[in-house]
Amino acid sequence: LAKTTQPISMDSYEGQEVNITCSHNNIATNDYITWYQQFPSQGPRFIIQGYKTKVTNEVASLFIPADRKSSTLSLPRVSLSDTAVYYCLVGVNTNAGKSTFGDGTTLTVKP
Amino acid sequence: NAGVTQTPKFRILKIGQSMTLQCTQDMNHNYMYWYRQDPGMGLKLIYYSVGAGITDKGEVPNGYNVSRSTTEDFPLRLELAAPSQTSVYFCATLPRGPNEKLFFGSGTQLSVL
Numbered sequence: 001l002a003k004t005t006q007p008i009s010m011d012s013y014e015g016q017e018v019n020i021t022c023s024h025n026n027i028a029t030n031d032y033i034t035w036y037q038q039f040p041s042q043g044p045r046f047i048i049q050g051y052k053t054k055v056t057n058e059v060a061s062l063f064i065p066a067d068r069k070s071s072t073l074s075l076p077r078v079s080l081s082d083t084a085v086y087y088c089l090v091g092v093n094t095n096a097g098k099s100t101f102g103d104g105t106t107l108t109v110k111p
Numbered sequence: 112n113a114g115v116t117q118t119p120k121f122r123i124l125k126i127g128q129s130m131t132l133q134c135t136q137d138m139n140h141n142y143m144y145w146y147r148q149d150p151g152m153g154l155k156l157i158y159y160s161v162g163a164g165i166t167d168k169g170e171v172p173n174g175y176n177v178s179r180s181t182t183e184d185f186p187l188r189l190e191l192a193a194p195s196q197t198s199v200y201f202c203a204t205l206p207r208g209p210n211e212k213l214f215f216g217s218g219t220q221l222s223v224l
């Protein structure tokens with residue numbers, strides 16, 4: 001299973017763009033990259049998933065370079081409600097879904 | 112659709128007691144998982160199931176047991192509860208197909224005193 005490395009914490013202010021990078025050096029050829037968001041006392045919630053280049057949805061963008069050894073979650077114009085823990089997972093689509101959750105990145109958005 | 116439903120939401124156990132955490136889903140997903148999350152940490156996989164009648168160990172299976180008699184239900188059994196099992200437990204499901212993503216329940220907060 002591919003291991004992931006993320007910054008432990010990040011601070012931002014409302015209205016700014018936030019980029020959270022995840023390293024996954026031993027990603028396998030067929031592995032997808034998935035990001036989840038978790039608020040206190042709740043289960044993680046899916047944000048975005050991609051395989052290569054760029055993926056965008058209504059809440060975030062995901063940038064994946066050609067070597068796929070890292071990925072960057074981009075949150076445009078964050079608000080206080082984006083304060084949460086963000087997890088990067090690799091290979092949910094393989095290995096019977098047994099992806100490894102790291103400790104995630106705690107994002108704190110300040111007014 | 113209710114999605115993934117976990118019961119109870121909170122429970123306090125005494126050391127040595129046993130209990131079953133319930134997880135049920137109405138999305139007809141074949142894959143189901145049990146995770147535990149200690150304060151300030153990520154989720155660790157306890158057990159998982161790829162379909163009815165099939166279960167397998169994850170990273171931290173000791174002290175737990177599971178069964179999967181139906182697609183909908185995946186109960187987690189704690190035998191001889193210990194303080195080290197104080198944690199928040201999450202059940203999740205995964206569909207197979209082009210948009211594979213984990214769906215999580217709201218969790219069970221368990222304290223063993």
